[in-house]
Amino acid sequence: xxxxxxxxxxxxxxxxxxxxxxxxxxxxxxxxxxxxxxxxxxxxxxxxxxxxxxxxxxxxxxxxxxxxxxxxxxxxxxxxxxxxxxxxxxxxxxxxxxxxxxxxxxxxxxxxxxxxxxxxxxxxxxxxxxxxxxxxxxxxxxxxxxxxxxxxxxxxxxxxxxxxxxxxxxxxxxxxxxxxxxxxxxxxxxxxxxxxxxxxxxxxxxxxxxxxxxxxxxxxxxxxxxxxxxxxxxxxxxxxxxxxxxxxxxxxxxxxxxxxxxxxxxxxxxxxxxxxxxxxxxxxxxxxxxxxxxxxxxxxxxxxxxxxxxxxxxxxxxxxxxxxxxxxxxxxxxxxxxxxxxxxxxxxxxxxxxxxxxxxxxxxxxxxxxxxxxxxxxxxxxxxxxxxxxxxxxxxxxxxxxxxxxxxxxxxxxxxxxxxxxxxxxxxxxxxxxxxxxxxxxxxxxxxxxxxxxxxxxxxxxxxxxxxxxxxxxxxxxxxxxxxxxxxxxxxxxxxxxxxxxxxxxxxxxxxxxxxxxxxxxxxxxxxxxxxxxxxxxxxxxxxxxxxxxxxxxxxxxxxxxxxxxxxxxxxxxxxxxxxxxxxxxxxxxxxxxxxxxxxxxxxxxxxxxxxxxxxxxxxxxxxxxxxxxxxxxxxxxxxxxxxxxxxxxxxxxxxxxxxxxxxxxxxxxxxxxxxxxxxxxxxxxxxxxxxxxxxxxxxxxxxxxxxxxxxxxxxxxxxxxxxxx
Amino acid sequence: xxxxxxxxxxxxxxxxxxxxxxxxxxxxxxxxxxxxxxxxxxxxxxxxxxxxxxxxxxxxxxxxxxxxxxxxxxxxxxxxxxxxxxxxxxxxxxxxxxxxxxxxxxxxxxxxxxxxxxxxxxxxxxxxx
Numbered sequence: 001x002x003x004x005x006x007x008x009x010x011x012x013x014x015x016x017x018x019x020x021x022x023x024x025x026x027x028x029x030x031x032x033x034x035x036x037x038x039x040x041x042x043x044x045x046x047x048x049x050x051x052x053x054x055x056x057x058x059x060x061x062x063x064x065x066x067x068x069x070x071x072x073x074x075x076x077x078x079x080x081x082x083x084x085x086x087x088x089x090x091x092x093x094x095x096x097x098x099x100x101x102x103x104x105x106x107x108x109x110x111x112x113x114x115x116x117x118x119x120x121x122x123x124x125x126x127x128x129x130x131x132x133x134x135x136x137x138x139x140x141x142x143x144x145x146x147x148x149x150x151x152x153x154x155x156x157x158x159x160x161x162x163x164x165x166x167x168x169x170x171x172x173x174x175x176x177x178x179x180x181x182x183x184x185x186x187x188x189x190x191x192x193x194x195x196x197x198x199x200x201x202x203x204x205x206x207x208x209x210x211x212x213x214x215x216x217x218x219x220x221x222x223x224x225x226x227x228x229x230x231x232x233x234x235x236x237x238x239x240x241x242x243x244x245x246x247x248x249x250x251x252x253x254x255x256x257x258x259x260x261x262x263x264x265x266x267x268x269x270x271x272x273x274x275x276x277x278x279x280x281x282x283x284x285x286x287x288x289x290x291x292x293x294x295x296x297x298x299x300x301x302x303x304x305x306x307x308x309x310x311x312x313x314x315x316x317x318x319x320x321x322x323x324x325x326x327x328x329x330x331x332x333x334x335x336x337x338x339x340x341x342x343x344x345x346x347x348x349x350x351x352x353x354x355x356x357x358x359x360x361x362x363x364x365x366x367x368x369x370x371x372x373x374x375x376x377x378x379x380x381x382x383x384x385x386x387x388x389x390x391x392x393x394x395x396x397x398x399x400x401x402x403x404x405x406x407x408x409x410x411x412x413x414x415x416x417x418x419x420x421x422x423x424x425x426x427x428x429x430x431x432x433x434x435x436x437x438x439x440x441x442x443x444x445x446x447x448x449x450x451x452x453x454x455x456x457x458x459x460x461x462x463x464x465x466x467x468x469x470x471x472x473x474x475x476x477x478x479x480x481x482x483x484x485x486x487x488x489x490x491x492x493x494x495x496x497x498x499x500x501x502x503x504x505x506x507x508x509x510x511x512x513x514x515x516x517x518x519x520x521x522x523x524x525x526x527x528x529x530x531x532x533x534x535x536x537x538x539x540x541x542x543x544x545x546x547x548x549x550x551x552x553x554x555x556x557x558x559x560x561x562x563x564x565x566x567x568x569x570x571x572x573x574x575x576x577x578x579x580x581x582x583x584x585x586x587x588x589x590x591x592x593x594x595x596x597x598x599x600x601x602x603x604x605x606x607x608x609x610x611x612x613x614x615x616x617x618x619x620x621x622x623x624x625x626x627x628x629x630x631x632x633x634x635x636x637x638x639x640x641x642x643x644x645x646x647x648x649x650x651x652x653x654x655x656x657x658x659x660x661x662x663x664x665x666x667x668x669x670x671x672x673x674x675x676x677x678x679x680x681x682x683x684x685x686x687x688x689x690x691x692x693x694x695x696x697x698x699x700x701x702x703x704x705x706x707x708x709x710x711x712x713x714x715x716x717x718x719x720x721x722x723x724x725x726x
Numbered sequence: 727x728x729x730x731x732x733x734x735x736x737x738x739x740x741x742x743x744x745x746x747x748x749x750x751x752x753x754x755x756x757x758x759x760x761x762x763x764x765x766x767x768x769x770x771x772x773x774x775x776x777x778x779x780x781x782x783x784x785x786x787x788x789x790x791x792x793x794x795x796x797x798x799x800x801x802x803x804x805x806x807x808x809x810x811x812x813x814x815x816x817x818x819x820x821x822x823x824x825x826x827x828x829x830x831x832x833x834x835x836x837x838x839x840x841x842x843x844x845x846x847x848x849x850x851x852x853x854x855x
Contacts, residue, residue, distance in 0.1 A: 048740070048786075054837040156851075179801050
C-alpha cells in the first residue's frame, strides 16, 4: 500500500508530464497547427494538476490552476478566441504554473504575490469573455466542497434498475451512446484488391470503433504455390459491439462497398448473449418523473428484482473472450533497470572469456562448442540491445526545456527569435539525456545572445527580423547527431584568429581553414571572460561545453558562415556502456580503442614515411600527409617492434575531420567491450577514457582518441606537451 | 447491510495519484477488492467482465470521459445496474444534470475526505459493515 510520500511523488511525476503537454499544446496552437483535441488536452492537463493539488493541499497551486483552467475552458468551449496575445498569456501562465509546481514539490514557501501579473492577465481575459456574454457569474474561486443550488438526491443501489430518462427530446437522444451489436459479413472481391484497397486496414478501422470479434473463412485458401497475391481468398464474419453511430461503421467501408460482399446488421444484444438475467432491455421511454433539479424527487426505480452482482455472476460464462490489457506501459524504478544493465554487462564479459577459452582449445575439439557459443553471442547481443532500449528516452525530454529558455532570452535581449525543434522522438540512453541539458542550454543561449542579431540589424542585412534557431536530432551511422543551427551573424573569423595568435594558442604562421578557425573558440584558454563578448561574440564556456560532450563519449564541431549563421553539431554515442573495440598491443601492454574511430590499418614501409623534425613522422597515404603518433612514445612504453617496418599504423579519426596515424605493435582483434568507468577511483586521466575486462580476464584501458590527438599532434596547433617538439 | 470487505469496486481516473488516493480512502473504510482503470474505455473493458458492486469514476478523462462511460455502462446488458458515483472537480450544474439524466447514483467533488467518501458510498449502497 502506497504511502503519502510515494503518492505525492507520483503526483509530481504526473505534473511533469502535464507541463509538457501544456507547453507543447500551447505552442502548437500559437503556431497555428492544432486541433480541437489539442486544447482539450491542455485543459485536461491543467485540470489534473488542479485536482491533484487539491488533494495534497497545495493551495496556491490550486488557486492559480483554477484561473488558468477557466480561461482554457472558455477557449475550448468557443467563448474565447485563441488569439496570439491570449496564447502568449497562456504560455506565460504555463511557466508560472510550472514554477508553482516546483516550489510545492521542494517545499519552498510561496510568496503571496507570486504569479500575480500572470493571474491578472488571465482574469482580464475572463472578464472580456463575460463582458461579451453579458456577464455569467463565475466568481473565479474554486468550487467549495459542497455546492449550493443543486439538490441531488442520491439514488440507492437496492433494487436499482435504471432506464434513461430524457428530459428533452434533443437533450439526450435515445440510447445514442449505448452499446449496440452488429453482425458483420465482409468478403472482398477481386476488384477491391485490384484497386489497392487493403482488407487489413479496413478491419483495423473497424476495430477502432469498438469490440470486434471476427472469424476468417479460409476454406478457399489454396496452397502457397498456387496463391495469386492479388486475389482475395478470405472473407470474414463476426460481430462488432460499439457505441458508434451506424454512419461511422458505414464510413469504414465507404470506398469498398461496391467491391465486396458486405452485410452489417444490427442485432439485439440480449439475443447475442444468452439472456437469463431478467427482462429484455429495449430502452423504454418510461413514464417516470423527469429529473428536476431544484426540487428533487428521487429517480423512480424500476421493478426488476435481480441485483447487479447476481446478474453479472450468472452471465459471466457468456462473456466474449479476452479483455484488452489494461495498460501497455508501466512505471519501473530506474535502479532496477540499471541493475539489469549491469548484469548484461557482466554477461558480455563472461561470454568474451568463454570465447577466449574456446579459441585456445586444441584444434578439432571445439567444433560444437564454438557453434553454440556463437549462438550465445548472438543472443547476448540481442539481450544487450533490448536492455539498452529500456533505458532509451526521447531527446524531447531535454528539448522541451528550450522553448521557455528561448522565450525568456528573446524577451531579455529584445531580439525576435523562433525556435524550431525536429526529431524530438529520437531516442537516446537516459544517462546521455541527463548530461546533455547543460551543454545544449549553453549552446542555445549563445545562439540567441550572440549569434542572432537585433531585429534592426537583421532588417538592415536583408534578413527576416525574426531569427530562427533550429534544434534537430537524428540517428546517423550508429550515433545520435544533434544540431543547433542559427541564421545569425556567424563567427568573425579574423578577430578569432587574431586573438588566438595573441594568446599563443596557435603559432603565428599557422595556416588554418575556416572550419579550423571556428573550432578555435572551443580551446581552453581562448575564452577568458573579459575578452569574449567583443571578439567572437561567442565562446563563453565553449571549452567547457566541449569537455562535457567529450566526457560522454561524444564529439562537437562547429561550422560558421559569416553573415549567414552557424551550425553546431554534436555526435553522441547511442549508449555508454558497451562498445565495439579494437584490441591493440604496444610492448607488453594491451589497450582498447573504439572501433568507430578506426578508418583503416596498414603496415607502411620505410619509404612511406617522411621524417619531419619535431614529429614522429608523416605518413604518405594516397596523396595525403598524415601525422604519425607513436603510442608507445606517448604512453612511455617500450615498443616491442625494433624495426618500424613491423609496426602497424592505424589511421584514426579524431573527430572534427582531423586524422592521424597511430603507431602500435600489433592488432589483436576486435570484440565488444563493456565500458567500466575509472573516474571514481582515478579521476580524469588524460588519454584514457575508461577500462574494461578482456576475454582473457585481464584489465585493459580504453583509449580516449580525441585527447590523445590533442596531446600528441605536432606543433601546428594545440596546447599540451608534445615530447618531440623541437 | 453490505459487508465492505466483500464489495468489488472499480475506480476510474486518468491520474494515477488520484486513483491511489481514492484507493487508500476506500481501504480506510474497509473495502478491499479495488479494480483500476485510466479512462472510460478501459473501465468498460473491466465492467464488461468483472462482477462489480460499485463504480467510482472521474469525469475529466481522455478517450472516453466519465459521462460517456456512465452512459456506456447504463447501456451494457449486464453492467447497467452497477451503482455509479461520478467525481467532478468543478461545481458544474450542467454536468450534474446530465449525469442524473444518464443514471448516476451519486456525485463527489474533489478533493474529498474518507468521511465524505464513506457518506456518499453509504448513501448509495446502504450502511457498510
